[in-house]
Amino acid sequence: MTQDEGQGRDVLVLGADLAGGGPGDLLVRDGRFADPGDAHGDALRVDAQGLVALPGLVDLHTHLREPGREDAETVESGTRAAARGGYTAVLAMANTNPVTDTADAAEHLAALAARVGSAEVVPVGAVSKGLAGEELAELGLMARSTARTRVFSDDGHCVSDARLMRRALEYVRAFDGVVAQHAQDPGLAGRDACCDEGETSGRLGLPGWPAVAEAGIVARDVQLAELTGSRLHVCHVSTAETVDVLRWAKGRGVPVTAEVTPHHLLLTVDELLGYDPTYKVNPPLRSTEDVAALRGALTDGTIDAVGTDHAPHARHDKEHAFVDAAFGMLGLETALAVVVETMVRPGSLGWADVATRMSSVPAHIARLTGQGRPLAVGEPANLVLVDPGRRAVVDRDGSLSLSRNNPWHGRDLPDPVVATWWRGRRTFARS
Numbered sequence: 001m002t003q004d005e006g007q008g009r010d011v012l013v014l015g016a017d018l019a020g021g022g023p024g025d026l027l028v029r030d031g032r033f034a035d036p037g038d039a040h041g042d043a044l045r046v047d048a049q050g051l052v053a054l055p056g057l058v059d060l061h062t063h064l065r066e067p068g069r070e071d072a073e074t075v076e077s078g079t080r081a082a083a084r085g086g087y088t089a090v091l092a093m094a095n096t097n098p099v100t101d102t103a104d105a106a107e108h109l110a111a112l113a114a115r116v117g118s119a120e121v122v123p124v125g126a127v128s129k130g131l132a133g134e135e136l137a138e139l140g141l142m143a144r145s146t147a148r149t150r151v152f153s154d155d156g157h158c159v160s161d162a163r164l165m166r167r168a169l170e171y172v173r174a175f176d177g178v179v180a181q182h183a184q185d186p187g188l189a190g191r192d193a194c195c196d197e198g199e200t201s202g203r204l205g206l207p208g209w210p211a212v213a214e215a216g217i218v219a220r221d222v223q224l225a226e227l228t229g230s231r232l233h234v235c236h237v238s239t240a241e242t243v244d245v246l247r248w249a250k251g252r253g254v255p256v257t258a259e260v261t262p263h264h265l266l267l268t269v270d271e272l273l274g275y276d277p278t279y280k281v282n283p284p285l286r287s288t289e290d291v292a293a294l295r296g297a298l299t300d301g302t303i304d305a306v307g308t309d310h311a312p313h314a315r316h317d318k319e320h321a322f323v324d325a326a327f328g329m330l331g332l333e334t335a336l337a338v339v340v341e342t343m344v345r346p347g348s349l350g351w352a353d354v355a356t357r358m359s360s361v362p363a364h365i366a367r368l369t370g371q372g373r374p375l376a377v378g379e380p381a382n383l384v385l386v387d388p389g390r391r392a393v394v395d396r397d398g399s400l401s402l403s404r405n406n407p408w409h410g411r412d413l414p415d416p417v418v419a420t421w422w423r424g425r426r427t428f429a430r431s
């Protein structure tokens with residue numbers, strides 16, 4: 001199969017396991033699912049026996065580096081990587097240069113993606129102008145723009161000023177928006193903090209980032225969400241303490257959702273023993289106990305979704321002494337692989353749960369229509385075909401991303417994505 005094959009032509013996907021719901025045929029026609037009984041003889045036939053069909057994945061947390069750092073990632077390269085990972089939509093974080101803090105910037109990004117994207121790109125609007133944490137950005141104008149922004153985040157920075165956070169939450173309620181917080185109290189974890197605070201940070205002599213810097217902000221923000229009745233989303237939860245706070249808040253009925261990254265589900269602070277900056281990420285990799293708590297929370301729904309925090313960086317920003325290197329790692333192409341390894345193979349999640357946590361729930365949090373929908377006649381044909389058993393050794397040079405900061409390089413992992421269709425167009429097919 002090639003990238004273009006099947007475009008403009010009916011595609012009949014034969015005998016796939018529909019997100020755990022038993023085998024079925026799918027017909028893709030004119031961008032939507034049609035009745036498989038209507039397939040013409042000249043439809044392109046894809047034998048999907050033994051494969052699982054999931055709705056196209058939706059990433060709540062992607063960093064595309066366009067505009068500003070097109071050497072690290074562009075909309076084109078980032079969405080190609082997304083399609084290879086099984087994604088049909090990504091929320092593009094606002095920390096570009098310039099920042100997505102105006103309606104114009106959001107519309108420009110959405111228009112660019114409509115021209116060159118291999119997946120839907122939904123702009124995230126900044127909470128504060130220039131991500132400076134001082135003045136609210138044009139939230140209402142972004143929401144009313146053609147980009148229809150619903151998710152607002154200063155990601156990369158914490159909205160640490162409680163009054164600004166409260167005002168942002170109050171503001172977005174009018175249009176059913178959500179504030180996605182990068183929870184990191186800058187007074188407790190400064191910009192140089194780069195290692196989970198504990199025995200390992202002491203041993204390695206790296207500045208520590210204490211768990212309370214995350215849980216403390218989340219505790220404050222869930223109370224602000226309760227006060228305002230507005231939706232809060234917690235980005236990249238990394239500690240057991242935060243899970244406890246979320247459980248408490250959800251028990252009270254606070255409108256809060258949360259995501260976990262694939263890297264926090266598998267990697268621990270022990271990766272830092274070799275001082276390899278590939279493993280430098282914000283929030284940092286934590287302990288084995290934290291990893292267990294995060295897996296438990298994703299299983300029981302305390303954590304609602306998986307978000308990749310795909311954070312591409314050029315070599316010259318990453319290849320430095322650990323303390324000086326940029327924060328972040330690639331994630332789009334390998335997210336499903338890591339979820340299969342950590343959650344599906346051990347039996348914690350079934351395929352229907354994967355579809356929920358990686359597609360329908362993220363789509364709902366972002367209020368996307370046409371994504372995260374069931375694989376049913378009339379729905380947009382957003383689909384990823386998955387081979388549950390296949391494995392491969394990850395090779396960072398095989399990536400479709402422009403960057404190479406891949407924490408999975410050399411690791412034997414599931415290699416589940418066989419093909420991806422977005423609005424009926426095949427955006428990835430394994431060669």
Ligand SMILES: NC(=O)N[C@@H](CC(=O)O)C(=O)O
Pocket residue numbers: 063095155156157182280281282283309311312327328329
């Ligand atoms: N996750 C990271 O380590 N880096 C992100 C910013 C962020 O998500 O906080 C980036 O933009 O590079």
Ligand SMILES: [Zn+2]
Pocket residue numbers: 155156157182235236282283
């Ligand atoms: Zn962040």
Ligand SMILES: [Zn+2]
Pocket residue numbers: 061063093155156309311
């Ligand atoms: Zn991020």
